[in-house]
Amino acid sequence: MDTSPQAAYDNLKLLEQTDVTNSAIYRELAQDVLADPEVSLTWREAIADRLSQANHLLTTKSMTDEDSY
DSSP, X not given: OOOOHHHHHXXXXXXXXXXXXXXXXXXXXXXXXXXXXXXXXXXXXXXXXXXXXXXXXXXXXXXXXXXXX
């Protein structure tokens, strides 16, 4: 499925407002855009930054006091 860089970027902003299935789809679409060499570096950097922030937020939200490393 082709997704525009703008759509992938915007979808990542919705990750917290959607269910797990759609969240996974949005992340996969973002990865597809990141892997597309025809997408500008500016878009890929913006999407990568937003995806990284979303992943970090997911990690901090899903950790509990019982988790250890």
